[in-house]
Amino acid sequence: MRNYSQLRIILICSMQHLTRDEIRQSLTACGLKATHQRIVVLEAVAELHGSHPTAEDVFQRLRPANPTISLGTVYKTLDTFTETGMLRRVVSEGGSKRYDSNTMTHSHIYCSKTKEIVDFEDKELEQLLIRFFSERQVDNFEIKGFSIQVTGCKLDPDKKISITKVSK
């Protein structure tokens, strides 16, 4: 049996390729009973990995094979996963709650036109923020991490959003 942190890394890195057994193990490692509902919700989240789905998206994904599961159950299950740290919540424009299976430190690029959310991770930016806040005092607050959401509009709807460092 792998330990919790190893399973979390497996969960994040190979979310799309998890077997039912690995999903069961991940739930148990997070202290959750591996019920049928939790398994199918986590399977749907795994299939939608990278798209930062809403509860509705997850519900639509699992519904054809699981017609008895309600949207309310999906909401409740996603909230349980968030509380145990298996998922993280991402709030997009308009306040719609979305879920992120990548729980490692990273930031987002959000397109207000297409509602796409793309992950990005930049050690340089993280170091810059750490330096910035080490030179300032935030009263009555302990900083535990950084996450930036860059908001804008996709210029070509047919192309993917990507971030590239331009050398100067």
Ligand SMILES: [Zn+2]
């Ligand atoms: Zn993300």
